[in-house]
Amino acid sequence: MAAKEPMSGTPDPVVDAYKPGIDRTLIRENLKRSPEERLRALEQLQAFAEELRRAGKALDRPNNR
Amino acid sequence: MNDFERILTSLRSADVAFVIVGGVAATVHGSARLTSDVDVVYERSRPNIERLVTALKPLNPYLRGAPPGLPFKFDIETVRRGLNFTLTTDAGPMDVLGEITGVGDYRAVLAVSEQLTLYGAPYQCINLDALIVSKRAAGRPKDLEAVAELELIRDEKLGKM
Numbered sequence: 001m002a003a004k005e006p007m008s009g010t011p012d013p014v015v016d017a018y019k020p021g022i023d024r025t026l027i028r029e030n031l032k033r034s035p036e037e038r039l040r041a042l043e044q045l046q047a048f049a050e051e052l053r054r055a056g057k058a059l060d061r062p063n064n065r
Numbered sequence: 066m067n068d069f070e071r072i073l074t075s076l077r078s079a080d081v082a083f084v085i086v087g088g089v090a091a092t093v094h095g096s097a098r099l100t101s102d103v104d105v106v107y108e109r110s111r112p113n114i115e116r117l118v119t120a121l122k123p124l125n126p127y128l129r130g131a132p133p134g135l136p137f138k139f140d141i142e143t144v145r146r147g148l149n150f151t152l153t154t155d156a157g158p159m160d161v162l163g164e165i166t167g168v169g170d171y172r173a174v175l176a177v178s179e180q181l182t183l184y185g186a187p188y189q190c191i192n193l194d195a196l197i198v199s200k201r202a203a204g205r206p207k208d209l210e211a212v213a214e215l216e217l218i219r220d221e222k223l224g225k226m
Binding site: 039042 | 067068069070089092093095096097099100101181182183184190201209210212213214216217218221222
């Protein structure tokens with residue numbers, strides 16, 4: 001039996017409530033990239049987030065207060 | 066740091082039957098949200114489980130969040146007895162899933178996947194509509210927020226924005 005394609009188009013008020021807060025310009029910029037470029041950008045963002053976490057932990061150490 | 070290429074290439078090189086799902090699939094479709102792990106749905110035949118275990122062994126998979134020293138081995142029997150595994154690996158966190166909420170097992174996910182080229186090789190990735198279904202079915206606040214962005218991406222691709 002062939003798998004049935006699930007439906008995804010039913011409106012959801014909770015989902016719709018999130019939409020005004022989403023930066024559509026970021027979506028448009030991402031869509032200009034290839035899928036591989038999007039993954040590379042995600043890896044770079046993860047590395048940046050990790051560096052921010054490291055810096056934040058360093059700030060919390062007592063000798064930095 | 067995550068090394069998506071290493072994880073995906075390891076699976077592909079071992080001929081593992083799998084489909085990319087979750088946050089990485091969202092990124093592939095254009096999401097700007099930060100995700101930390103690679104989620105894949107794998108086919109649960111014994112030969113494929115053997116290939117999966119062989120492919121991931123060099124990455125030293127271990128249960129994510131579990132204390133060190135547990136008698137956990139990511140081997141064929143462990144995978145056969147279980148279904149979904151949240152792992153940490155030398156190439157970053159990874160979820161190895163026998164099925165996903167809202168869509169189903171490998172066969173069902175494969176039926177709603179599309180082929181794309183990453184790192185010079187073809188991979189199967191869940192399509193945008195099915196990804197939205199799976200995120201909706203998961204139903205956590207972060208999933209619903211992700212659905213909002215994915216629906217805007219779909220609108221953008223359809224020229225509705």
